[in-house]
Amino acid sequence: MIRIGIVGYGNLARGAECAISQNADMELVAVFTRRDPQSVKIATADVPVLSFADVNDWQDKIDVMLLCGGSATDLPEMTPEFVKKFNVIDSFDNHANIPVHFKNVDDAAKEADHIALISSGWDPGLFSVNRLYATAILPKGENYTFWGKGVSQGHSDAVRRIPGVLDCRQYTIPVPEAMERVRSGENPALTTREKHTRYCYVVAADGADKEEIRNAIVTMPNYFADYDTTVEFISAERMAAEHAGLPHGGSVIRSGVTGWNEENKQTIEYKLTLDSNPQFTASVLVACARAVYRMYNRGIRGCQTIFDIAPGDLSASSREEIIAHML
């Protein structure tokens, strides 16, 4: 059995707890929280909830620790710190800062003789690995990534910070015409506005100026100003009834050409349609825990990414079984 620990107990951690239960070769052995452990009730029976102060006692009892913190402030500190004591996996998703995070984690992991896998999940993660496969196979071509339809938690949070907004759910929606142009092999140059639209369901406080809120949203730099954004005000009841889930998904498409005159179009598309973004992301982390465990046992140390994982190491089945039944 691969012994898994979880740090944090938000949506991602709860998804990981459930994903571990779907894998017969793994067991959850402990959850660590910054909150009062007494206040955190987890779904698995007989697994302790502990405080960060207790982690030292668990170094020999956990094979891989899943770090389920946020990328903005938690993981840049947490991953280099925890890798001093454990093999770790995180889902650091701030693309621009990945090289710095990699270096910090790599130094700490090598110093401690551990292995760390950073930026696991679906983007970064499965989408990254599909960009890489497709680019290696079709060197002449273009990559396109479309996200959605799905809830962006960062954008929803940004709207919630506007005065007069009680709640928001922001959906990122790919533009169907743009996707069709890409799939046709046209290799279009697409602006930000041409690729995605944004749709905000907003619960406003009584008496709030809705036009002012709408204007604050659609002109918000970085988040909305470069997009066509629709704002719809709804009741708190409707928000609870219709927008409780966290669906997401998207497509990575590479449109390439082969042939001496580049006469043949070749298109590779990888598409995710997810009812629950955090549960799916957690499922990727949990499959990666198996690979990290095996790589550690083969003597691999330092910071790794999904690019370093041979796919066979993710599978619960033996090498003979996957050759006979999946190849």
Place this chain on the structure above:
Amino acid sequence: MIRIGIVGYGNLARGAECAISQNADMELVAVFTRRDPQSVKIATADVPVLSFADVNDWQDKIDVMLLCGGSATDLPEMTPEFVKKFNVIDSFDNHANIPVHFKNVDDAAKEADHIALISSGWDPGLFSVNRLYATAILPKGENYTFWGKGVSQGHSDAVRRIPGVLDCRQYTIPVPEAMERVRSGENPALTTREKHTRYCYVVAADGADKEEIRNAIVTMPNYFADYDTTVEFISAERMAAEHAGLPHGGSVIRSGVTGWNEENKQTIEYKLTLDSNPQFTASVLVACARAVYRMYNRGIRGCQTIFDIAPGDLSASSREEIIAHML
């Protein structure tokens, strides 16, 4: 530069020759043929075409040999034989016989201290690796593979062997309703007939009995009897004008569930749309040659599959570049 040799000079080999030209870190150094080398004219200037008898002279001059023979009779003999002298890659695609082929190649490769990659391409190959990723991530679910729309060369050949048939192009076509049921997360049990239809364009000899040909096709065991097959007779001119290409493609779909009550549907789809099946398959082999070269230099020996290749080894870019720009 990675020095590549090619064995054979059919459609796949010609695709590989062209794919090598798209990769700046590789060069084609020789083509080996069973035919009279004088009779084979290749597209690349200043690269020799040699007979099988000459291979011994090239052991120190070729890093990876691409074996572009057929799976029925060529590769079962060719791969274990060539791996005695070279690192090799083949596209062995007879799924049921892969374990036996693996064993034969593995024994010969280890004996000769070489590395072999078998069953590369897209199915087996990219489709296999997507079945594996998706199954590891979503342990609760079903895999579905749809092929086409595209030309099946095996089925076209089978029809050509019927008396009175001068030429045939057989298209395998996935049933759209079946694909939609799978994509919706319904997890249907689908019969062979429900998943694909077959469409044959046939050029008949003058005076041939077309009804007899049609009947011979649609009742042919293994190839057509389990499918709804349409036969259309066309002229040799129309065949040449409209069916000269070898398009293909298909989708691997895993439809899984997560959540304590399996309440969330999660769908992963990997889809290929290919103008030229042999050029695309060859492009996969050529990218894999880079990985095989690197794995050999790290001391890896014996028979490998795409499950053993860490994705980063396929990329022409450095580890730092792919972490910064693709993750």
